Amino acid sequence: MVLKVISANKAIAEAVRLSRPQVIPVYPITPQTSISEYLAQFVADGEIDSEYIKVESEHSSMSAAVGASGAGVRVFTATSSQGMALMHEILFAAAGLRTPIVMANANRALAAPLSIWNDHQDSISERDAGWLQIYVENGQEALDSIIRSYKISEDKDVHLPSMVCLDGFILTHTVEPVDIPSHEDVDNFLPNYVPEHLYLDPERPMSIGTLADPGYYMEARYEMELAMKRSMKVIKRVNNEFAEIFGREYGSVEEYYCEDAEIILITMGSLCSTIRDVVDDLRSNGEKVGMLKIRTYRPFPKEDIYNAIKNADKVAVLDKNITFGIGGALYTDIKSKIRDVDIYGFIVGLGGRDITPTHLKDIVNKTKNPTQDITWIGLKEGV
Amino acid sequence: MKIPEEELLAPGHRGCAGCGATIGVRLALKVLGRNTVAVSATGCLEVITTPYPETAWEIPWIHVAFENAASVASGVERALKTQGKEDVNVVVFAGDGGTADIGMQSLSGAMERGHNLIYICYDNEAYMNTGIQRSGSTPYGASTTTSPHGKESFGEDKPKKNVPLIMAAHGVPYVATASISYPEDFMKKVKKAAETDGPSYIHLNQPCTTGWGFNTSKTIDLGRLAVETGSWILYEIVDGEFKVTYRPAQRKPVTEYLNAQKRFKHLADEEKDKIQEYIDNVCAELRI
Numbered sequence: 001m002v003l004k005v006i007s008a009n010k011a012i013a014e015a016v017r018l019s020r021p022q023v024i025p026v027y028p029i030t031p032q033t034s035i036s037e038y039l040a041q042f043v044a045d046g047e048i049d050s051e052y053i054k055v056e057s058e059h060s061s062m063s064a065a066v067g068a069s070g071a072g073v074r075v076f077t078a079t080s081s082q083g084m085a086l087m088h089e090i091l092f093a094a095a096g097l098r099t100p101i102v103m104a105n106a107n108r109a110l111a112a113p114l115s116i117w118n119d120h121q122d123s124i125s126e127r128d129a130g131w132l133q134i135y136v137e138n139g140q141e142a143l144d145s146i147i148r149s150y151k152i153s154e155d156k157d158v159h160l161p162s163m164v165c166l167d168g169f170i171l172t173h174t175v176e177p178v179d180i181p182s183h184e185d186v187d188n189f190l191p192n193y194v195p196e197h198l199y200l201d202p203e204r205p206m207s208i209g210t211l212a213d214p215g216y217y218m219e220a221r222y223e224m225e226l227a228m229k230r231s232m233k234v235i236k237r238v239n240n241e242f243a244e245i246f247g248r249e250y251g252s253v254e255e256y257y258c259e260d261a262e263i264i265l266i267t268m269g270s271l272c273s274t275i276r277d278v279v280d281d282l283r284s285n286g287e288k289v290g291m292l293k294i295r296t297y298r299p300f301p302k303e304d305i306y307n308a309i310k311n312a313d314k315v316a317v318l319d320k321n322i323t324f325g326i327g328g329a330l331y332t333d334i335k336s337k338i339r340d341v342d343i344y345g346f347i348v349g350l351g352g353r354d355i356t357p358t359h360l361k362d363i364v365n366k367t368k369n370p371t372q373d374i375t376w377i378g379l380k381e382g383v
Numbered sequence: 384m385k386i387p388e389e390e391l392l393a394p395g396h397r398g399c400a401g402c403g404a405t406i407g408v409r410l411a412l413k414v415l416g417r418n419t420v421a422v423s424a425t426g427c428l429e430v431i432t433t434p435y436p437e438t439a440w441e442i443p444w445i446h447v448a449f450e451n452a453a454s455v456a457s458g459v460e461r462a463l464k465t466q467g468k469e470d471v472n473v474v475v476f477a478g479d480g481g482t483a484d485i486g487m488q489s490l491s492g493a494m495e496r497g498h499n500l501i502y503i504c505y506d507n508e509a510y511m512n513t514g515i516q517r518s519g520s521t522p523y524g525a526s527t528t529t530s531p532h533g534k535e536s537f538g539e540d541k542p543k544k545n546v547p548l549i550m551a552a553h554g555v556p557y558v559a560t561a562s563i564s565y566p567e568d569f570m571k572k573v574k575k576a577a578e579t580d581g582p583s584y585i586h587l588n589q590p591c592t593t594g595w596g597f598n599t600s601k602t603i604d605l606g607r608l609a610v611e612t613g614s615w616i617l618y619e620i621v622d623g624e625f626k627v628t629y630r631p632a633q634r635k636p637v638t639e640y641l642n643a644q645k646r647f648k649h650l651a652d653e654e655k656d657k658i659q660e661y662i663d664n665v666c667a668e669l670r671i
Contacts, residue, residue, distance in 0.1 A: 056492030067458025
């Protein structure tokens, strides 16, 4: 095992190097930029054998990614925030054309007001695009998720693109020890991509991206729904294969002291690490608190979530995004699928606002003694 | 010039009778052959050739969106390169809206990066797929549904955006204009484009019966009139060297071209004179 102390962005770049995508169209944007830079340097140094396309926008990075994936090769790109918003149209096309593209998203707030700091509004706003969405907690998970995502997206039962979402600055620019697997192990786990459903080969002409009238469109969307459902099983299988080779296990959710918990906090991403500390702290005082981390937001692991929280008295869902007037996306999703558990929503950390252990303990208390469905945490006094 | 009989854009597509765009594609593919991947922007051509589950394309073809054909082609070209298929032609067919307007950024990026692809803009001088709205390529005086003539308007009040010169300014090694009514000239240019190492751009004038308003049997005639009156000039720019490739023996008055189309019918003599004067100036400079 080779442990290196690197940022999550570097971990992503290392994962890309190990996954051997043939084409990388990418456009820099804070806080994703260093991913673009590391990959450019890998190409410049001959460390990866990929075509790096220096596109002029994110709209074009995703368009070139779809073109390359349509032509039958493995593709990687990365983005953040405004860049993802600019891609919006083509994200839907990428999924609808069933391209197995893998993308990293450095989670950042959306303007206005302009903010370069972390929240989840960018990728959450694309939750209906037909992409698998993985939210990671640290650099190791970021690296592993890229490699696993190729295997999942390229599976014939899935054929949908994946985005690996990592918290801007909190992860992208924070160094921590990361195990970088060997090329040999990754090659064994993730063989070369051989396109069976999507290629542009003069020997076998195919028309990709045709017009579908009302007689055909709905079935194409239903096929995506089925693929998203099937991906649950594929994710489990791939996770097992991954664990066998690399010794690290990943589920669609991760429980932390949920079994006997009276209060469970649910969230995604790096915030889970802070919550683990708070849970430890409260547990040492005899409080039965647990945490449920959602790793796979799409496909939505509703059964795993239900099984984890069904015995809790009350549940708090922490969202770094907001659907105005309704609550956070994770809260509304969970609430819409699970009716017999007492669930409350908390809006936290928008635009990089700090979320401290004190805030989290406040959330636990507010969940014990609820006064409203949705509560914003960490606002300034008098707002 | 021997023109191959094989058609790589199959008949039975849903183009209008007298469609000029499909003539352009057929001619281009006769030059490029089967070892070609085509990329389309959203537009007439994409809609009429690929109503699922049918396709008129006998070669691999991809369409993603309206404004990104050049970016999609960039990805296709690099992907083919990594597969060792550098001999495959990558050709883009995009309309004037998808090129001069909404697709300008992606086109600029792809051309500046120097991808080995052939970009053919089939220019029918308005958004025809959605019902004749003006584009940056709509000529002065043309009446469209968004530049209509009326009591206070003589139609489009700006001249065409000059996309071929914008492409030349990018340093694109092969830039040309062409017309579907001069097939040999066009096909020679497609051949040169295919032989160019790097990007090439061909701006193809293509009369549209519905958008321009003329009888469906007159498509080729209208294309000829555009060139014979000097309204559309056939030239090429090879590594920065400008050369006119066709000079009408006797340039016809522009009214012959304008009066043959519904979109210019409303024009007063004063506006027609202005158009003639503009053409005369350009042609004087080019000695046409």
